[in-house]
Amino acid sequence: MKTKTIMITLLACLLGFSTTFAQSNDKKEIDWKTDTLKVFGKCNMCKETIESALKKKDGIKSKNWNMNTKLLVVTYNPDVITLDAIHHKVANAGYDTDKVKAPDNAYDKLDNCCKYQRTEN
Numbered sequence: 001m002k003t004k005t006i007m008i009t010l011l012a013c014l015l016g017f018s019t020t021f022a023q024s025n026d027k028k029e030i031d032w033k034t035d036t037l038k039v040f041g042k043c044n045m046c047k048e049t050i051e052s053a054l055k056k057k058d059g060i061k062s063k064n065w066n067m068n069t070k071l072l073v074v075t076y077n078p079d080v081i082t083l084d085a086i087h088h089k090v091a092n093a094g095y096d097t098d099k100v101k102a103p104d105n106a107y108d109k110l111d112n113c114c115k116y117q118r119t120e121n
């Protein structure tokens with residue numbers, strides 16, 4: 001009787017363990033992607049605006065815009081957001097990227113100190 005109880009307990013443990021294992025195996029690892037894009041901005045306030053346009057809930061893991069190089073390095077979950085969508089998010093915050101031009105009304109909303117020189121095209 002005692003042996004049976006032990007056996008059942010052991011079996012239950014094993015079953016529980018294998019289920020946990022299967023679950024963690026099922027859960028897909030996030031295949032983070034890192035890309036660099038050019039974003040035309042000027043100062044530290046631009047940095048704030050550019051970086052806060054990219055949010056964690058949108059699949060962004062990290063972002064860092066360099067004021068001197070104008071390069072934004074962004075790590076994101078490609079299952080959640082595309083690089084194209086990232087360009088658009090930055091552009092909608094008022095900043096031209098190397099691919100997407102910011103809407104004029106978004107640019108106009110920027111603080112005067114942040115009004116970077118736009119290229120004509």
Ligand SMILES: [Cu+2]
Pocket residue numbers: 041042043044045046047113114115
């Ligand atoms: Cu600025």
